[in-house]
Amino acid sequence: MADVAPRRQPTLDEVAERAGVSRSVASRALNNAPHVSRAKREAVERAVRQLGYVPNPTARALATRQTGAAALVVSGEDPSIFADPFYAQVIVGASSALEEADLHLMLCLAASDRGRKRVRELFRSKGADGVMLMALREDDPLAAVAEEAEMPVVFGGRPVGSTPRWYVDVDNVGGAREATEYLVSRGRTRVAAICGRLDTEAGRARYRGYRDALLAAGLEPLPPQEGDFTEPSGAAAMAVLLAHHPDVDGVFAANDNMAAGALRTLRSAGRAVPADIAVVGFDDLTVAQVADPPLTTVHQPITALGREMARMLVAVVNGHDPTPLILPTRLVVRTSA
Amino acid sequence: MADVAPRRQPTLDEVAERAGVSRSVASRALNNAPHVSRAKREAVERAVRQLGYVPNPTARALATRQTGAAALVVSGEDPSIFADPFYAQVIVGASSALEEADLHLMLCLAASDRGRKRVRELFRSKGADGVMLMALREDDPLAAVAEEAEMPVVFGGRPVGSTPRWYVDVDNVGGAREATEYLVSRGRTRVAAICGRLDTEAGRARYRGYRDALLAAGLEPLPPQEGDFTEPSGAAAMAVLLAHHPDVDGVFAANDNMAAGALRTLRSAGRAVPADIAVVGFDDLTVAQVADPPLTTVHQPITALGREMARMLVAVVNGHDPTPLILPTRLVVRTSA
């Protein structure tokens, strides 16, 4: 058995006693609220130092009805979705913004039924001061949970088919359009799309951008070749594309992972990139730089996405009503197109 | 201003009243503890359902002195360390194990001074039931914090220069040795090492494994060419290596990111891989599969690492004293060596 040190933490009452003041005064001094004389304030500070007092966050949470934590919920059918480096960057951004507001970050991967149930419980029990919700799919069970929740919810990316009150998104349509326009501007005329899951808003929006651009250029869009945002699915989609449309000379992939997969298929099929086929990705993750050839891709400000989500959530928690935010993308030209 | 729905949650007292029992009985029924008659148990369940009652986790935490949360703390000088997909996989594993124990996951990136201060506060205020601590460097300020903490701490990877009571690590020495032995077995005689930060135990251990293998084969190890586990640092290290030891015919990189960087440098230097130089990585992340040529690398069970850390922590929290764990690695042969 582990020997648990049973020494109890000092409480606010003990601090107060030691400082020769009442609990109320000690509490006020601690939260540097007004109505505390300089002398007592200092006495409290001294007692805190001597006793090594640290306030008990749980007790404070119970009294104030604020947990001091914000949750980041990532939906998905299986946990592997979270392995996408995308989320790590979101977390970096969110974490820094929450740090400023002195909130803790709870991370919930709502992949299993059990996980979803726990998220539901979290919502209903108000186990956090607010929630950032990402990666919702069409008919996602979490959508309803968020709906009925009496808790601030900020969406990362819009859910399919509805526009929530608070969200931060990236200009998916614009980014995809720009990427496709670029392919067209380089003289590509048979441009295909390897799109992401079409039960996600990002997947749909990026296909829409691709489609818009081709139509505007008087070219014919190909039907969506659907992947699931993973490298293997991109490789597979590229293989199908090559089989059905051997004359394709440009590919817009809805993210870098799938673009990397496409590159792999093209390599083994002996097609030169970008000479025979140009490839553009989306995200601008590390994989885009490491790929061979380095990927021309649509950069999206992922860390900023996380940061802004957290900031927006903090604003809502503090009683404000911020306006939704759509972050810009920009095309990063490398070698693949 | 956001309109906050002020409807209060039902409390246990209300459930008890509705069910016609005392608060004690209701509590026992809820936690399905013994000493509750079947009739009352059902009455309570009914009341819970009718009222839509959900227990208040904060109040429970205060009463039981258990927060119901475990923290994963990732140390580091700047947040970018967390962008490594490695941590995402650790989280997937930890999350699933914590889910089983019905604990929430708090994520703390202790990159800034502010972040470290908050972690310290977390430790001192017992803001979590236990902590998983990763990526400690030599003289890491968090080491002291963890030391004085009266809280279960499980380390992910050993810290430099000390062996904590509870940790889960990967067989870094063995993995590096196997990788290097493989290079030697393929006839490579001038094998260099691009090692990770030598102020981390993983960085040191992997270099040690490399060194051991060469010495055992009667070959001369080269001095460590230090990187920081990032792709650019691997590229830079490879460039230095090429300049100082033009005759190198094999490289062991301490992780896949750096191996990918090395590949990039070799490509632009016109060296063929593996014909001229063989390259082996470590981690077996997605990048290893996507790299060109696909990386031969040392696979480490990262998700299992996270899972076992969480399980170990749960064991400690429950008063047990589990023994440290060292997870095996295995060489995955692809094309680069």
Added chain:
DNA sequence: CCTGATCTTGGGAGCGCTCCCACTGGAAGC
């Protein structure tokens, strides 16, 4: 010197839950 306004102060009532404990009544043991 008195009145009212303002600042300090501490008592006490929660926040919503767990858990100890004293009490009941019926089954079991002698």
Added chain:
DNA sequence: GCTTCCAGTGGGAGCGCTCCCAAGATCAGG
């Protein structure tokens, strides 16, 4: 028939904090 035991029950005292409020202290203005 009488203890003995124990499942079942509810009262009450916390857990450690915040915050309302009444009361005392201080100070200005008239």
